[in-house]
Amino acid sequence: MATQHVPTANGTAMNGATSLVKSLEAANVDVMFGLPGGAILPAYDPIFDSTIRHILVRHEQGAGHAATGYAQVTGRAGVCIATSGPGATNLVTPLMDAGMDSVPLVAITGQVPSAAIGTDAFQEADIRGITMPFTKHNFLVTKAEDIPGAIAQAFHIATTGRPGPVLVDIAKDALQAQTTFNWPSKIELAGYNPRITPDNQSIADAAALIAQSKKPVFYVGGGVIKANASKELAQLVELLGAPVVTTLMARGAFPDSHPLHLGMPGMHGSVAAVTSLQKADLLITLGARFDDRVTGKLSSFAVNAKVIHADIDPAEINKNKFADVPVIGDLRETISALIPALKAALAKNHPDLTPWNASILKLKSSYPVGYTLPDDGSLSPQAVIERIGQISGTDTIFTSGVGQHQMWASQFISYEHPRTWLNSGGAGTMGYGLPAAMGAKVGAPDSTVWAIDGDGCFQMTNQELVTCALNNIPIKVAIINNESLGMVRQWQTLFYEGRYSNTSLESKRVPNFPMLAEAMGCVGLSCERPEDLDATIEKAMSINDQPVVVDFRVHRDAMVWPMVAAGTSNDEIMIARATAPDWDSQEL
């Protein structure tokens, strides 16, 4: 049961729509992204008078990803709002995306009047049924008096425990009916009681296991960022002195500049990160979920390792990989409890990690994540991304779409702080990057926000540049234009004999990205030659009163390495085409 502040409007007569807006205000919402339509129209009248900033998007999908970007930057619930039917179904992808990446999101949709539900009415869609599989919970509200309770529960569910998306679908007649505002003073959900504090025995078992390990690795996932546990993690790492890997969702949870940081594990992870997991005798798993993109072929993943699995979601324990020591609870509490327990355990027995660290750090220096420049002197996509990172600096917030540019942005930008790297990790939603950048910039208006986008991704959601231009949201967009669906093309190169079926977008011919950007009220720039790269980035950095779009016209055939081919073992990592690391020279 959670108690909460009761607003002064409680007990006041109003209609359901006004009580919805009063509820959002009571939930401390400061911004929402949305687009009105018939069924939600009653709510837009009180929104007109509300202190909540409403940002009118051009497509509901943009509202959903923007709310996600806002949530990932601020740690607060993102809010999006849409009408019934197609308005609501346009939120489906962002809701699925937020579910896969555990993002606190509250989506509000209008529904046809309750008497019309089930009649195939105009703009009727069963959005509660549609979103049941991937929302943390959802509601269909048909009575005005139920609106405040549903909204209060929605924010409570979205932001506590393992965060996630919650949808509240409200029938139009409930918005129109008269009611008395009744924001609840407490929230009681018999079936929802997330475990926050880990039990002492599991902490003690974890500490004891760590103190016996000679080859431990911290396997750090996005949960560390959700739990705001980066500071505690740094203390734990210093205490043990073992290497760290950060997954795609955890980039920034631990500084890249730290000597024990091996980078990202997984399909496009560094040799040192992937190999450390494979050779470890203990995985100290913190807020990660053994995703197939990390484990590769599961039966050959970390076969000699015992597993400590700390997570707030009990259902993640043993889902993919057996946990010798599960620890259920909030990660900040878990790590805070683990530090003194481990200190005590290490005082009794402190194994020498020097040989293990030396062998892993040798791999890190032998096989740094790198790239070769194109032979023909054309622009390298990796160099573009690396230079943006270096010039813009480590306080910048980066978002990305999905594909090659996403992997390069993860590999070649140095992340020093949590909540500076936003991407669609679980869902792999092309088009996520630009609207997420919009939401991130709204949540962190004083930060520079770069969307590292692909030419394919950009063409899925670029309409939100109009929203950015009109609402003073000056994001920067780098289109890594290789005129292809680059990651799919890479797989066609490697696994389909170079038969490039339907991956050529021809986006160096059409559309003209700078003109498109200008047409949407942004500054459009272009860069094709390596010698112009820095000046173009600096030009983009100098424009802060308008969104900027840069068309970086890069070499087409660059590939993402290292790579563990889908379904194969992490032991078969390749550092270039048909090139494995020289294992004979390594001692592991």
Added chain:
Amino acid sequence: MSIHTLEVLVENEPGVLARVSGLFARRAYNIDTLVVGPTTNPEVSKMVIQVNLEGHSLEQVIAQLDKLISVISIEELVNGEKKPVKDTQPDYQN
């Protein structure tokens, strides 16, 4: 495999059967039988679900069911006796 019978108390609200049956469908678990009925509390319904699962799969079904906000409690029926499931937290002393 072996038949296990779960007694699941759920919020008595529209759509709750879809939440439970949809979970089984999307996570590819078969339901052998499913019976839904009232309890003495009008706000709570009882589902008795028989599944042909054991070990890891059974543990996952229970853990995923427990994640549903509408699910209040899960118990296993063994020879007519109620037995609490392992609170979805697996035994860590393996």
